[in-house]
Amino acid sequence: MTGDPAILLVEDEPDIADLLTLHLGDLGYRIDAVADGALGLQKALAESYALIILDLMLPGMNGMEVCKQLRASQRTTPILMLTSKSEEVDKVLGLELGADDYVTKPFSIRELIARVRALLRRVELDQPEEEVGELAFGDLVIEPSKRKVRLNGAAIELTAKEFDLLALFAQHPGRAFSRQELLDKVWGYQYAGYSHTVNSHINRLRSKIEPDPANPRYVQTVWGVGYRFAEEEELASTE
Ligand code: CA
Numbered sequence: 430m431t432g433d434p435a436i437l438l439v440e441d442e443p444d445i446a447d448l449l450t451l452h453l454g455d456l457g458y459r460i461d462a463v464a465d466g467a468l469g470l471q472k473a474l475a476e477s478y479a480l481i482i483l484d485l486m487l488p489g490m491n492g493m494e495v496c497k498q499l500r501a502s503q504r505t506t507p508i509l510m511l512t513s514k515s516e517e518v519d520k521v522l523g524l525e526l527g528a529d530d531y532v533t534k535p536f537s538i539r540e541l542i543a544r545v546r547a548l549l550r551r552v553e554l555d556q557p558e559e560e561v562g563e564l565a566f567g568d569l570v571i572e573p574s575k576r577k578v579r580l581n582g583a584a585i586e587l588t589a590k591e592f593d594l595l596a597l598f599a600q601h602p603g604r605a606f607s608r609q610e611l612l613d614k615v616w617g618y619q620y621a622g623y624s625h626t627v628n629s630h631i632n633r634l635r636s637k638i639e640p641d642p643a644n645p646r647y648v649q650t651v652w653g654v655g656y657r658f659a660e661e662e663e664l665a666s667t668e
Pocket of ligand 1: 440441442484485486487
């Protein structure tokens with residue numbers, strides 16, 4: 430393992446490999462590019478990558494087989510598959526084999542980067558959860574690693590998404606999140622126009638954790654933007 434987070438790119442078409450190497454480099458990742466499936470598998474097993482971008486049709490070993498072998502060896506590195514339109518069945522199979530997402534060729538570089546960002550954020554979100562023991566905000570106590578929430582000592586039942594929202598907020602007190610950003614980070618995809626999904630989850634979360642949901646203390650509305658979690662000082666001053 431080396432210092433910089435790296436992305437493994439397994440793609441045999443030089444034009445696509447060059448284009449992706451260029452744009453992924455802008456995200457601040459070192460790119461290891463290989464054009465052969467067997468070599469890609471070898472590298473993926475030998476090193477720890479933040480993400481693997483895997484073409485389906487490859488010399489040496491096809492992308493599905495690489496994916497299957499990686500998952501069989503308990504590697505949880507996110508895998509983004511690159512597929513072609515003619516490989517409709519294969520792309521579904523790719524997901525069944527343990528790929529996290531796929532992009533169909535020809536793709537726009539913007540779309541691909543958006544998917545890459547979403548996958549990388551999912552990984553980032555998973556990390557602090559393992560490290561943070563307990564987050565306490567006045568009467569509200571969140572245990573990210575156990576996925577437990579207590580209010581005034583009583584356990585609160587949250588759905589998975591409600592919990593993910595709350596954990597994200599609580600790990601960044603005071604930071605405003607747009608609805609798109611919340612979709613991106615909690616749902617993991619770049620949906621367009623589903624901000625009502627966020628609103629309804631926020632409303633349900635508030636009804637469970639807010640003493641007065643009509644005047645939220647913890648999950649506040651940022652008009653024209655989205656939501657933010659109260660900072661410790663604000664919570665202290667209202668007590
Ligand atoms: Ca190919």
